[in-house]
Amino acid sequence: MPGPAPKPDGQRRRRNAPMANTLKLPAEGRTGEAPEWPAGLEPSARARVVWDGLWSTPQAVAWERLGWTRVVARYAQMVATTERDLSEVEDPKVYASLLRTQAALMPELRQLEDRLGLTPMSMLRLRWEVTTDEVGQQREARKAPAKRRRLAAVDPNASAAR
Numbered sequence: 001m002p003g004p005a006p007k008p009d010g011q012r013r014r015r016n017a018p019m020a021n022t023l024k025l026p027a028e029g030r031t032g033e034a035p036e037w038p039a040g041l042e043p044s045a046r047a048r049v050v051w052d053g054l055w056s057t058p059q060a061v062a063w064e065r066l067g068w069t070r071v072v073a074r075y076a077q078m079v080a081t082t083e084r085d086l087s088e089v090e091d092p093k094v095y096a097s098l099l100r101t102q103a104a105l106m107p108e109l110r111q112l113e114d115r116l117g118l119t120p121m122s123m124l125r126l127r128w129e130v131t132t133d134e135v136g137q138q139r140e141a142r143k144a145p146a147k148r149r150r151l152a153a154v155d156p157n158a159s160a161a162r
Contacts (some may be wrong), residue, residue: 005124023062027132030060038070046080047073058130059117068116075112078105 034055037043043051054060054072063072082102089095114122123129 005121006127008124022127022129024131025058025061025128027058027130029056029058030064035064035069038073041070041073041077043073043077044080046083047076050076050079057118059123059128062117062126062128071112072116075109075116078109078112081105082109 034052037048037051051073054076055063060072063069082105084098084102086095086098086102089098113119114125117123117126117128
């Protein structure tokens with residue numbers, strides 16, 4: 001372990017010294033299609049679903065910059081394996097073997113979650129921060145025409161006739 005995670009800017013004693021090298025990730029996540037599955041790895045249908053979901057997260061922006069497609073593919077395959085439904089397995093020996101495999105993958109899965117920044121503590125250690133684009137939101141708000149409420153002339157005798 002590299003040590004304790006750095007404190008957020010608001011909790012630091014020296015507020016004039018911001019946390020160095022913080023990568024700002026968009027809150028809306030990565031846009032666009034998921035990258036192509038890395039060559040040499042054969043995904044299951046469940047791993048494909050996990051893969052597509054992972055590439056829409058804010059962390060995926062950093063993974064794309066760093067070229068971590070193989071690591072993310074490995075993580076997607078491990079998640080698919082550990083989340084496999086064993087209720088359909090009838091042979092007790094096969095069931096026990098699959099259960100041992102799932103249990104053996106859990107520590108590695110947890111470590112990959114930390115490496116990929118999928119937990120709050122790992123995001124602190126990696127110095128990744130999910131932020132909203134406030135400037136962009138303000139820009140969009142200015143572009144959109146404001147709806148004005150129009151006054152309408154009302155005939156005072158019209159409501160009395162009813």
